[in-house]
Amino acid sequence: MDPLDPTSTGAPADAPADTPAAQLGKRARNRLAVEADILRVAREHLATDGAAALSLRAVARDLGMVSSGIYRYVESRDELLTRLIVDSYWSLAAAVRSAHDTVPPDDLEARWDSVGRALRAWAINRPHDFALIYGSPVPDYEAPSERTEEPGTAVLVLLVALLDDVRAAGRLADPRWLGLVPARAETGVGAMLESPMFAATRLDAVDLTQGLAAWTLLLGAVTSEIFAQLGPVPDGEALFECLLAASRRCVIAPVGD
Amino acid sequence: MDPLDPTSTGAPADAPADTPAAQLGKRARNRLAVEADILRVAREHLATDGAAALSLRAVARDLGMVSSGIYRYVESRDELLTRLIVDSYWSLAAAVRSAHDTVPPDDLEARWDSVGRALRAWAINRPHDFALIYGSPVPDYEAPSERTEEPGTAVLVLLVALLDDVRAAGRLADPRWLGLVPARAETGVGAMLESPMFAATRLDAVDLTQGLAAWTLLLGAVTSEIFAQLGPVPDGEALFECLLAASRRCVIAPVGD
């Protein structure tokens, strides 16, 4: 299992946290193990059959458990889906953050690129988890926003901090390159700046729009590769590097300017 | 039904084409009507329950037909899915082309924008059809490429022609703006240029990469709006206009340059 992923390794938020497994009773230890097993097996099913076909019975069967037994651990099918989604968000965020944190903070381009490459690598390794969080919505299922909001924005929080560092360094790309009209950016996303996410920054609507353009291009590049939207591409990685560079230029001006 | 859509209006490719309905016998007329009904009802189900939940029994039921009766018109569930996909591609291509063709050919920016806006409008009107062709793949279903390839590339064909017109007018944006490295573009997409799609053009790998960057940004913008990937956006249309402008700038240089 992915060592960068804080939740895949066990303890969900409502379990006795910070307690070494050794000093738990048999029951508690077993529960943690089974809970982890359920998520693991469910993710395997996700990878082979997709989210719509995820079945509690099948997961129970794979664990050698009778189908009703799984209800000791999971409220319902939808609740399991929610856990998978939350788990995937955290896994992606951890992968991205860990890649980002290996880069010197003042190398802005390298920080952007590391985020982009980590996103792509994660998506290629776990295409169905990627589809779960960035693909078509699962029919007849609505994620409870109180559980998905925080993990779902974790990557964006990191990018906003990076964007603000770019601004502070005076390295923001000229928005006229992108043909941005400030008034339109203001009506488009101005109100988002009041979110607490931006409290510690000095970003304005145009900056944010540039960031969203870069992020949209980046996410679009990964999406089109994972979902094969462009048909067969001779060298996906090389194309991605080109698109990654393009997305970087939406935000960060080259040094010589 | 969408009047711009050549296939939604009836006659699939293997039906007696170009024959006025009036001079067909009762049987043939009825068959055309039922075939159209099936596609219509199937699309309704798609819109409410998603592709994974599409069920032949449910479609038959809605048509007042016994469940086995539908096999007179449809080979299998997968084959119906294929028809829906092909139909959606054609519908999108027709909408985009018709919007594009109302713009004067020498107004390159307006041509790009019309394509982008038509794509977005189509996706907003038919989000599940959009998800079907640009969202997560349907589990346990693989589209037969011999049926989807032509409709699936129809929009790209149009964009390639536009891109070549931009090149011919000497209006291609400077690829250095996007940080493109020619050698990397060549390995990434060079081999694609041998496809017949590019036979009538003089595009090189860098040009194509610019076009793909623009298309990726555009499609990403629509995808993120339809799938609500950015959370709540104050004014989706205004943001889209900003991203549309940005995508346009990836390809077309502003006049004053």
Next chain:
DNA sequence: TGTACATCAGTGAACGCGCGTTCACTGATGTAC
């Protein structure tokens, strides 16, 4: 024009399948005294 035959549309029953969820139950683990 009428008749005999071939084609087709739609029926109804059936097969075998998997699903989510509930419920009363047994036996093991934990806890309070």
Next chain:
DNA sequence: TGTACATCAGTGAACGCGCGTTCACTGATGTAC
């Protein structure tokens, strides 16, 4: 430390559901002579 009780994990049967697909069939429409 041992005992009585409470909690919990997992069982097995059942409910009611919808699905894709096949098959032999009836009756209507079309066609060749």
